[in-house]
Amino acid sequence: MKLEIRGGGDYKGVFARLAIKTGERLAIFGGRVIHVTKEIGDYGIQIDENFVIDGASVHSGDLYEDTFFINHSCEPSAGIKGQIFLVAMKDIAENEEVTFDYAMCLHETKGAAPYRMECQCGRTSCRKVITDNDWKIQELQKKYDGWFSWYLQEKIDSAKGSATGCNVRAV
């Protein structure tokens, strides 16, 4: 296994046990698919505007456990491929924490409380408050192009497509 949960008390995170190269698959999110409003805690990964894979449903000490404590960072080391694969966005050093940006998978859900988390990642690029609308931020769309969950990447790409269409007509 490449990853390991470390820390205790208030802070737990997932760390690289060995050096990892860009593009290596780090983890697979698993669990039962449930409606966002049914999620207890913050342990799932959103795969649709209304659905989340509930990591808590398989939290039992196997490989999936590695995804349970993966933290958010505004300068993450990993991104999402497809809907459930976590992949290294850059070379990750041994003992470095593995993080992803929650903007890569969160979308607001009608009827659910808005997501809001205060971030203390301490990076200069820190957004301070993470919401389920962050995927709409253009700067992030550029920064994480190809690293968003499939359903968000589709939305972003189709919006880009229509913008190009306008330009073509303008010419």
Ligand SMILES: [Zn+2]
């Ligand atoms: Zn931050």
